[in-house]
Amino acid sequence: MSRIIDDDRALRRLMWRARLVPIVSTMAGSLLALMPVVSDVPLLPSFGLLMLLSWRLLRPEHWPLWIGVPLGAFDDLIGGAPLGSAILLWTLCLLALDAVDSRLIWRDYWQEWLLAAASILFCGLAGLFIAHRTGGGGDLKTIVPQLTLGILLFPVTARIASRLDHWRLGL
Amino acid sequence: MAPPPKRRPGFSRRAQYSLFAAYVVAVLGALLGLLLLLAARFDPVGYAALRGVVLDATTPISAGGREAVDGVREGGSAIGAYFMAASQNRAMRAELERSREALVEARAIEFENRRLKRLLALSEQRPERIAAARLVGSTSATARSFATLTAGRAQGVVPGQPVRAAEGLVGRVIEAGRWSSRVLLLTDAGNVVPVRVARDGNPALVSGLGDGRLEAKPLLPGARPFRRGDILVTSGTGGLYGPNVPVAVVTQANDDRAIAYPLANPARVDFAIVEAAYLPPETPAAGAAPAAATPAGTAP
Numbered sequence: 173m174s175r176i177i178d179d180d181r182a183l184r185r186l187m188w189r190a191r192l193v194p195i196v197s198t199m200a201g202s203l204l205a206l207m208p209v210v211s212d213v214p215l216l217p218s219f220g221l222l223m224l225l226s227w228r229l230l231r232p233e234h235w236p237l238w239i240g241v242p243l244g245a246f247d248d249l250i251g252g253a254p255l256g257s258a259i260l261l262w263t264l265c266l267l268a269l270d271a272v273d274s275r276l277i278w279r280d281y282w283q284e285w286l287l288a289a290a291s292i293l294f295c296g297l298a299g300l301f302i303a304h305r306t307g308g309g310g311d312l313k314t315i316v317p318q319l320t321l322g323i324l325l326f327p328v329t330a331r332i333a334s335r336l337d338h339w340r341l342g343l
Numbered sequence: 344m345a346p347p348p349k350r351r352p353g354f355s356r357r358a359q360y361s362l363f364a365a366y367v368v369a370v371l372g373a374l375l376g377l378l379l380l381l382a383a384r385f386d387p388v389g390y391a392a393l394r395g396v397v398l399d400a401t402t403p404i405s406a407g408g409r410e411a412v413d414g415v416r417e418g419g420s421a422i423g424a425y426f427m428a429a430s431q432n433r434a435m436r437a438e439l440e441r442s443r444e445a446l447v448e449a450r451a452i453e454f455e456n457r458r459l460k461r462l463l464a465l466s467e468q469r470p471e472r473i474a475a476a477r478l479v480g481s482t483s484a485t486a487r488s489f490a491t492l493t494a495g496r497a498q499g500v501v502p503g504q505p506v507r508a509a510e511g512l513v514g515r516v517i518e519a520g521r522w523s524s525r526v527l528l529l530t531d532a533g534n535v536v537p538v539r540v541a542r543d544g545n546p547a548l549v550s551g552l553g554d555g556r557l558e559a560k561p562l563l564p565g566a567r568p569f570r571r572g573d574i575l576v577t578s579g580t581g582g583l584y585g586p587n588v589p590v591a592v593v594t595q596a597n598d599d600r601a602i603a604y605p606l607a608n609p610a611r612v613d614f615a616i617v618e619a620a621y622l623p624p625e626t627p628a629a630g631a632a633p634a635a636a637t638p639a640g641t642a643p
Contacts, residue, residue, distance in 0.1 A: 237368070238368035240369065240373075241369070241375070249394065252489045256375070264373055315486055
């Protein structure tokens with residue numbers, strides 16, 4: 173349902189929307205960690221990371237490489253992880269995805285899932301390592317459900333990102 | 344496929360430079376993250392002010408939704424109770440019989456206790472209650488176990504104070520904002536609590552396993568003090584946690600270790616009480632106390 177944009181203001185609004193929607197949706201993913209459930213087992217995956225990966229794999233050129241720094245800082249402050257962990261891990265993920273992108277000729281759905289799964293595993297394991305270094309954290313098997321859920325939920329967030337993509341571009 | 348030797352976004356100098364700059368900024372950002380992490384490792388209370396502000400800003404979000412979640416959970420257990428009614432009824436009758444006996448026993452013991460205390464002229468030290476507040480949320484996406492409490496510095500809550508519920512110990516405050524604070528739960532691996540077995544008074548240490556369970560280790564080497572069903576209460580050793588607060592129940596006694604579950608399940612506890620940090624009445628061997636007896640673990 174495309175429409176003709178004749179208004180200058182509407183065009184400007186559309187451009188802002190196109191730029192802000194990915195950022196806001198990733199921050200909303202981070203905010204999901206505030207869900208009013210007190211649990212003593214880490215169960216929910218980091219939805220901020222899932223949204224970041226979804227957008228990055230959907231639109232590789234949309235974000236500059238350093239977007240992991242501000243978004244990661246926001247996630248750290250909300251999620252209670254030591255400040256700096258998501259900044260570091262998310263940026264490393266983005267750099268690795270960039271390196272992979274320059275080697276792959278084409279990408280399909282399964283490859284995207286594989287890349288996302290590798291990123292989620294990396295961030296989970298490195299996050300556990302950081303938690304251990306900063307005086308806490310549990311056994312490896314305590315984060316297995318969280319990682320599994322994250323990998324299984326990635327197609328869902330990828331679908332959400334593509335829906336939002338349609339809306340933000342006014343398609 | 345090998346990457347092309349040079350990745351150029353075109354002939355535009357500006358585009359080339361901005362691509363290069365993005366790489367530089369990203370790598371610098373990653374290094375910044377690493378530095379922040381190292382700072383967190385060596386100075387766990389850094390950025391406390393910043394974290395406090397964010398905590399204050401986000402707590403109302405969790406607090407608002409908590410009622411709805413509670414409602415859903417209550418509904419779930421109500422349906423469960425309907426199906427389990429008969430067997431539950433029998434089990435509860437049996438338990439009531441047992442606890443009646445225990446109650447009589449406890450009354451006798453309490454009487455004797457009071458008499459002995461009078462003999463010793465001990466004054467009961469009640470820890471000062473700082474605030475009563477609600478546990479509204481937890482950081483479920485990290486490997487640590489934190490919960491958010493709706494009381495902060497405005498109510499007198501400062502990091503280091505123990506948090507308990509009616510059922511037992513919950514944890515201790517590690518970060519305090521103006522109106523909310525973050526609680527390090529018992530189940531976190533960084534939280535070590537000196538306890539004793541309520542049955543015979545054997546000292547032990549309890550630390551979290553990170554998955555909702557606790558691990559109890561005896562302080563005396565070679566001792567096997569744990570039995571299934573033992574209640575562990577705080578001993579007050581080393582200060583911070585006052586004595587005789589119920590902590591956990593042993594569910595599985597291995598060789599010299601035991602697996603225990605916290606008595607105050609943070610997922611069910613609604614109200615928690617923040618108490619003043621406990622100071623032991625006299626500390627003749629404060630310097631000689633083993634390092635393990637002080638609640639170890641650093642706040643992040």
